[in-house]
Structure formats: C-alpha cells, structure tokens
Amino acid sequence: MTGLRYRSRAGRWVLAATVGGSVIASIDATVVSIALPSIGREFGTGLATLQWVVTAYTLTLAGLLLVAGALGDRYGRRRVFTIGVAWFAVASVLCAVAPTAGTLVAARALQGVGAALLTPGSLAIIEAAFVPDDRSRAIGAWSGLSGVAGAIGPFLGGWLIQAGSWRLIFAINLPIAAAVIAIARRHVPESREPGAAGRIDLAGGVLVTLGLVALTYGLIDGPAFVIVGALLLAGFVGWERHARTPMLPLHLFASRQFSGTNLVTFVVYGALGGALFLLPIELQQVSGYTPLQAGISLLPITVLMLALSARSGELAARIGPRLQMTAGPVLAGAGLALFTLIGPGGSYLTSVLPAVTLLGLGLAVTVAPLTATVLGAVPASHAGVAWAVNNDVARAASLIAVAVLPAAAGITGAAYLDPGDFQPGFQRAALICGAACVLAGVVSAATIRNDHRPDRTGPPLRAGAGAGHLGTPPRD
Missing domain, CATH: 1.20.5 (Single alpha-helices involved in coiled-coils or other helix-helix interfaces)
Structure with a gap:
C-alpha cells in the first residue's frame, strides 16, 4: 500500500496514526510544566528536582533524535514508530506510579527515549506513504491537528491535576497509545530508505x-x-x-544562512523554554491560579500560532525571511519582558493576557520563516536532516535554559514554594529571556539574507530525516 491519496480511506488511517503519535508527545510536552508545583509539593523537593523532571526527558529525546531517524530509515519507519509509541506508553505508566521523585526523573528519561523513536517516524511515514501531489496537504493536516493537541494539552492537564492528581497526565497517554499502535499495525504501510547504508x-x-x-x-x-x-x-x-556515516553532517554549517538560523533558533527557543518552565510556577505559587487556570492562561500562544503561522510563511515567501526573523524575536522578547507584570493580585486581562498575546504574536511571525529558511539554506537532498538538526537545536536550547536560568535569576532550593522569594527571581528571569530574544533579532538582522537560493534539485524532503516540527514550541 504505497502512493496513498489524501482523501482516501487508507490515507486517513495513516494520518490518524501519525497524528496520534504526535499527540501523545504534544500533550505530554505541554502539561508537565503545569504539574510541576503539584509534583514538588507531593515529594517535598527543591527546584533542582523539578528541573530534572523536565530535563531528563529532553536529554534523551535530544540526544537520540537523529539516531532514531536513521534507525527508521534502515529497519522500517512503521516498526520504529510503533516501538517508540509502545515504549512511551510503558514509560508513562512508570511516571504515573512513581513512588519517589528520583523514580519519576528516571521514568521521564525513559519517556524521552520513546519520544525520540516515535517523533521522526511520524513525519517520515507521511512523506513515504502519500503521493507527492498530496504530501503537502497531509503534512499540513498533521501539523495543524498536532497543534490543536498542543492547545488542548494545558487545559486537559490542568483539569486532570485539579480533578484528581498530576499522575493522571501520564495515564492519559495509555488509551491513545493503544489506539495508535493498533491503527499503525493494521493500516500503515512499512517503508525504508532505499539508500540507507553503512553503520548507524x-x-x-x-x-x-x-x-x-x-x-x-x-x-x-x-x-x-x-x-x-x-x-x-x-x-x-x-x-x-x-x-x-555521521548523525550530524557538520558540512551543513558551512552555510552562513544555516548557521545563523540555527543560532537564532537556539537563542529564541532557549528563552522560550526557560520562561515557560518558570511561568506556571509563578501563576500557581505567586498569583494563586489553580492548575486549570494556569493551563488555560497559556492558550493564546498556541491559538495565535495556529491562526497566523501559515500567513506568516506566505509573507516570508514573498518578501524574504529577514524582516520577520528580525522583528518576530523582538516582539517575543517584549512579551517575555511583560511577564514582569505578573504577580500577586493582578488580573489575567491586565497582567497575563498582554504578555502571552505579544509572545504568541512574536512566535507566529518568527517560526514559519525560520523553518523555511533552515530548509532553504541547504540543497533539497539535505532538507530532511537540516530540519532534524534545527529541531534538535531547539530542544537542546530549552534543555540548557531550564538548567541554567533559575540559578542565573537567583531562584534556588525551595524558593519556588515561597511567593516572596520566587517573585523577584521570576522577574529577573523574564527580563533575561526578553533580552535574549531581542539579541536573536539582532543576530537575524546580521546573518539572514533574502536572496539566498541554494541548489534545490532533488526530492523536497528525505522521508526518514524529518525530526518533528517547530509548529508548536517544544516545552520539554
């Protein structure tokens, strides 16, 4: 079963499986940060342990993402994808029943391994299964539906935490994973990369x-x-x-456009990952939000990205990416700086909504041109691995920011449990992240060109190389 049409029954089943795999990763990525205060209170841990709950997942995901894409190319994308979904589900069970904070951190690391196995396969299966004329529509539907899951994630996670326990945010993965595995085994065709050779x-x-x-x-x-x-x-x-057979072809970085775009990615997604790690704690511990209210408060970011990213990409295609990749990070930086208005007693409309709206607008302006520029900076035969590298750069940036930002802002130990101690540090962190995004805009102005036209011969995207998408910010 190859060369599927987008509107065919078989095509819809393939899309359902790949979206489902992306959904469990998207939901998990957006709800864990909402659960951090509840996890910290139950285990009586300091901020460092909460950092590890986030970074343990991102460590294994970022470290193994490119290797996992190569495994799918060699041994079968459906096989590696379904193994990843099953692995993710088992690790989710371990997270849900973790008796100690250390066990939870270890289970999160295992969850990251599963995410690394399923993430590249989700896009690669679509690339391999659909006819070229319908491929872009299938990818658009996959990206949009995955984005909707990202928007629902904070609401669902907040509701589960408030109605029961933070452990339910991991248990919710099980029925979705079971359905994805069943659909994939029955309806998704197996595919491999014909040219995959050499040692992984x-x-x-x-x-x-x-x-x-x-x-x-x-x-x-x-x-x-x-x-x-x-x-x-x-x-x-x-x-x-x-x-x-390197997992990271270093020759790609000889392109100034490619290197500059990845540097901008690193700074923007580092600032975003660090800020979104601390924001749910600020909302719940300082502003008195419930987990549900904290989850809902972040929805404008995803809604704006879903509504405006496609138009932003179309505009960049007409005028070039430089203006948007310069102005977008500056807008995002202004939104992050406005996080300093969040505190005890402030209303959502006056203290939170302006900040998340400006941040979402800045990301919508930035992300689509950024992704297109990464792909356009290299020949088409390397587009897939270029996308994978950029996705990995974003995750590594978030990982490092979550590790270093609290200490840089003066937030240590159990300070997150004391509103008076946490608030000044959060304000410093917001200003640091805002300044970093403005710096990213300056880097874009200095390195990004509008007239770059590399050799675009060859297939549009090597099927096995895609490592996910940057349509929604990676938060884990």
Missing part, C-alpha cells in the same frame, strides 16, 4: 547524550561536570568530523 552512528548518539547529561548535571547540581560535558561534546564534534 550509535557512538555519536552516545557521546552527545552523555555530553548533554554531564553538562546539564553540572549546570544544575555540580559545576565540575560542566567540564566533563564540554569535553564529551567536543569529542562528539571530533567524532562526527571523521565518522563514515
């Missing part, structure tokens, strides 16, 4: 994952490990320079 770069995946683990541990708990992490990451770069 497992050594590169191990080096980058261990490097990120050591670096993150050093930033959160032990400064000596920063050096270990830096050495491991340097070893990863050295390995990739000489590997026969």
